[in-house]
Amino acid sequence: MFFALAFLSLLIERLVGYPDWLFKRIGHPVTWIGSLIALLDKKWxxxxxxxxxRKMMGVAALTVFFGLTALMAGLLQTWLLLLPLGLLIVALLGASLPAQKSLEQHVEAxxxxxxxxxxxxxxxxxxMIVGRDPERLDEAAVCxxxxxxxxxxFSDGIVAPSLWLGLLGLAGGAGYKAINTADSMIGHRSPRHEAFGWASARLDDLVNLPASRLTGFLFILAACFVKGASPRNGMRAVFRDARHHRSPNAGWPExxxxxxxxxxxxxxxxxxxxMIEARFMGEGGRRDLIAADIRRALKLARIADALLIGLFGALALVIAL
Incomplete structure (x- = not known):
């Protein structure tokens, strides 16, 4: 049932996204979670x-906002599944967790x-989408x-929430979103958050590990359908370069x-x-990128997204049979 839930949620979000009118009226699950995290950060x-x-209080805060989010989502799912068309209703809620359309729109912009x-x-x-100093970026660096x-x-905003949705239902997807939101808000090595955000950052690394590996292989497979792309070179780059990334997960999709x-x-x-020194992913590849290269990357991501939706659909069908 949960893989069917992930399949339907991805399909709904791919088609309609998260409507602006709905966000203006009630906000978004990430904003709700973020408000709780901000409150605990201020108080604790x-x-x-x-x-x-401060490290101990960060662990306590993580327990509160993760546990509360997962518990409420799990209880809501249990109640809704008792209703006619309950799975579809839960899928509508689950569609708020992946961010296929918004990611594509921001990158294409x-x-x-x-x-x-x-x-x-x-x-x-x-x-609007990265934290680097924009005035230091030339065209290639922007791209x-x-x-x-x-x-x-794509890994932590699409694959990860849908994967945990498929494995553990709405509680898994919402719980993952709570952890990922906390990492983005307090998981920094800054004087204020190095201790308090330690637990959130480490748990985020852990829960993103399976999704980052899956994303890497989805991109490699998607390369089979993009003219001029090379799945073989994608595989070589993953096993050669990914381990050198500063993040234990981001190196795989990049x-x-x-x-x-x-x-x-x-x-x-x-x-x-x-200035942060870091190794290149895809060592030896072109560095002088242009806007057309962003569009090629978007094409690869769209195909990988279709493969992901197809994967969950196939898993749901196999389990149902």
Whole structure:
């Protein structure tokens, strides 16, 4: 049943996304979770406390917002499944968890801005999806940033929530979203959050591990259907480069996309005026990327998305039989 739920949720979100009118009226599950995380951060993350106590309070906060989110989602699912068309109703709720349409729109906006408004437009558009210093980015760096964001967010914004939805139902999908939202809000190595966000960051690494591997292989398989792409080079890049990424998970989708399309992604980048040294994913690939390369990456991601939907549909059918 849960893989059928994941299949239907992905299909619904792929077709209609999360409507703006609905967001304006009730917000989004991520904003609800984020409000709770922000409240606990304000109340429990006291700068006067010791490092170890702040770390302990971060574990307690994670237990509260993860447990509360998963429990409420699980209870709601149990009640709704008793109703006629209950699975479809739960799938409508589950469709709020993956972000296929919004990710595609934000990344495509970078290509459109580059083509229409040049480098300044591209910098402004890419600053909406990455945290790098936009004024230091040339056209190629803007394109690389957009494609890297596409690869990484395809994994933790689409594959991961739908995978946990398929494995553990609405409780799994919503619980994953709580962990991922916490990582984005408090999982930073900053003076305020290094201790308090430690547990959230480590758990996020763990729950994203299976999805990042699956995403890498989806990109490699999708390369079979993109003219000029190479699944073999995608596979080579994954096993050669992914382990060198600063993230234990992001290297898999980035290396797979880079190798498959012949790009060099990642590498040195600047955050908050500080240059971060990092190895390239897809070493030896092209670095002088243009807006058309963003569109090629989007094409690969769309095919990978179709493969993901097909995978969950096939699993649901096999289990039903």
């Amino acid at each position: 993350n006291r700068e006067s406390d010791s490092f170890s106590r 970078v290509a459109i801005a580059l083509e229409r408004d040049g480098i300044e437009g591209g910098r402004k558009a890419v600053s 690389r940033a957009a494609i890297e964001s596409l690869a990484e967010n 290396a797979a996309m880079a190798g498959a399309l012949g790009f060099a992604l990642a590498g040195p980048r600047s955050y908050g005026g500080q």
